[in-house]
Amino acid sequence: MSADEGVRADWATKDFYQVLGVAKDAGAAEIKKAYRTLARQNHPDSNPGDSPESRAKHARFKEVAEAYDVVGDPDKRKKYDELRAAYSSGGFGFPQGGTGGFDVSDLFGDRVRAGGGGGLGDMFGDLFGSRARTTTTQPRPRRGSDVETSATIGFTDALEGVTISLRLTSDSPCPACSGTGGKPGTRPHICTECEGAGFVVASTGGGFTMNETCPACGGRQLVYDEPCPTCHGSGRGMSARTIQARIPAGVKDGQRIRLKGKGGAGENGGPAGDLFVSVKVRPHRVFGRAGDNLTLTVPVSFDEAALGAEVKVPTLAGSSVTLKLPPGTPNGRTFRIRGKGARRKDGTVGDLLATVEVQVPAVLDQATREAVEAYRAAHGGQTLRAGLFEAGT
Structure with a gap:
């Protein structure tokens, strides 16, 4: 018996409904719910380690996945039910209830030993694959x-x-092999490293394990003996x-x-x-940003800050607004101009924050110097730092 025939005979004798714990006439939703429950209970991620109990859970997970792959698919389930019915009743030459000494290769071979015509391998080939586990798993x-x-x-x-x-x-997917990684015209087979799962369970030390992409198939589940010459098998x-x-x-x-x-x-x-x-x-050459607000530094002269002034400032839209400086405006004071900032996600607009910067001339002409000296004299020589640096203050 070929490997393919052995796989088919093995599947013919398995009760996938019993594996999932559901009745034969169970609906698709009930089957799916049972599968999810069992898969969650027995998944390697939920049962790390290499203890006998963990290994048993891992084996159980594979059984559950195999069962759901068949009865969870309407077309496969229909053909599986037909195969099981023939097996249990002795139909198509099956001995009733079991194989006994019967040669199942008579049924699953390319030709029926008793005469011409296709066996059950022809009838159910699209369920179990045309060669030993070459196409049972789709990537x-x-x-x-x-x-x-x-x-x-x-x-x-x-x-x-x-x-x-x-x-x-x-x-992007290789244009020559459409991302399969195999030489065009060749056929894949299930990866023996991960058994078609696409991942392997690796130990991280300390009793912990994690799933890693299979290094042999790169997570594709299938491998080719001949890699694509264009992408060298990377896909x-x-x-x-x-x-x-x-x-x-x-x-x-x-x-x-x-x-x-x-x-x-x-x-x-x-x-x-x-x-x-x-x-x-x-x-920007002029504007800065603070969240949803724009910022702007406005240079003003000493007399504008001291006496008050109306100063025109630009906005990002190109127009200008008039900023009214009250007398005695200190250096560094920030004025808020509402609705001239950045647009928010909700459609509202932030503000423009204009900060005054009093400019001190580096060079004074004679008239300006005399005016400043007159201001100093009128100020009475008082200093702003009086008492600031005295001990105990």
Whole structure:
């Protein structure tokens, strides 16, 4: 008997309903619920270590997964039920209730020993595979990789939002093998390292274990004896593309923007990864930013600060507003101009914070010097530091 025939005969004698603890006429929802409960109880992650009890749980997990793979699929379940009915009744030449000394290769071989025509191997070949475990497991869909890039935008664009073009070079499925990693035209077989699970259980020390991507198949579950000559078996290739990315209004310097589904392409129908854009904002010549508010330094002269003045200050929109300085305005005082800042996510607008900076002339002409000396004389020679540095104060 070939390995394929042995697998089929073995499956024909297994009661997958009993493995899952459900009745033969159980509905799909009940079967799924039973599978999830048993898988959670027996999963290697829930039963770490290499004790006899853990090994038994791991074996039980494989049995449950095998059972659900058949009866959890409507088409496979129908054919499995037909096979089991023939087996239990002695139909198609099965001895009733068991194989005994019966040669099941008569039923699962390419030809029935008693005469021409296909055996049950032909009838149920699409359930169990045409060769020994070559196609019983379909590769799981795999999510594409995330892609990182950066973009530099202007100060105004950061406040108002902007659409930019990004040139990306990313990992994508190999065009020659469509991401399988195998030489085109060849057929895969189940990975013997992970037994088709796509992962292996590795010990991290201290009695802890964790699932790791299978190093032999890279998580694909299937392996090829002949690797793809283009990607050398990796299943990946490099691709360059240009995408249009929308940077939302109000983005801050150094902020990381996530663009869902704009990353690397998935495998086997899996979703694409995400694109993460680190935004750098060029500084503005005049304005700064503090959260949702804009900041502005306003230079004023001594007489404007001392006597009061009306000073025109710019806004980011291009217009100007008049800032009224009261007499005796100190250096460093900040005035709030409402509604002239950055736009928030809810549509409201922050404020413009204008900070006064009193300018002291580096060079005085004769007339100005005389005026300042007259101010000093009128001030009576009093110093602002009187008593500041005296001991005990």
